[in-house]
Amino acid sequence: MDAATIAGLLADPARLRVVAALALGAGTLERVAEVTGLPLKDVVVAARRLGRAGLVRRDRHQLELLTEHFGAAARAAAEAAPPPEPLSADPAEDAVLSAFVRDGRLVSIPAQHSKRRVVLEHLVRVFDAGVRYPEREVNALLAVWHPDTAALRRYLVDEGLLTREAGLYWRIGGWVDV
Structure with a gap:
């Protein structure tokens, strides 16, 4: 089973609640209904669909969540994912940025200091x-x-990448993309 299929199954609120209840220890249809507040009929339908999918x-009346399928699907998705685009053409800089920047966030x-400087030079590019x-x-x-933000502002100014005067900031350092 792939991660997309699992995500699709869990997109249904009733199935998601059933999986959550099972993960937290509910082991019967009745206990899942009690914990989730779902009607027993909805729990039965959700459990049947999750059972057909192998989860x-x-x-x-006994239910067991087959958690090993979640881990296997996550590992397969990670292996199939293309490698991330490098954040820098320089391999040394890319190694530093990859260690500190994930999904566009620091x-x-x-x-x-040397690693912070690499990150700051990357970050200052948001300023024109x-x-x-x-x-x-x-x-x-x-x-x-x-x-x-206060620490980042201070570091950018201290490193000579931004300057400040009368409450205004402007870029004075770092590479400029042209």
């Missing part, structure tokens, strides 16, 4: 050269990357 084993601010930004707008742009 639930049913023996009369998972943490590097403590090591020659444009002055009020602090509120700088915070909005940085919040997309990481919730600690």
Whole structure:
């Protein structure tokens, strides 16, 4: 069973609730109905559909969630996924960025100066050269990357990538895409 099929099965709210109840230890049709607040008829229909898909084993009123199928589907999906696009043409920079940037978000601010500099040079590209930004707008742009906008602003200024005067910020460093 593939991850897309599992996701499709769980897109139904009743089936999702049945799976959640089973994962949390409910083991009978009656207990699942009690825990989820679903009518017994809806639990039976959901359990039948999940059973046909191979996610639930049913023996009369007893139910068992076959959790190994979820892990196997996730592993298969991860193996089949294309490798992520490099964040930098430089392999060393890409290694640093891959360690700290996931899905367009900064998972943490590097403590090591050299790694932080690579991340900041990547991040400063959200600011257009020659444009002055009020602090509120700088915070909005940085919040997309990481919730600690004050630290990012300070690092960008300290590293000479942004400058600040009278509450306005503008880009003064880093590579500019042309």
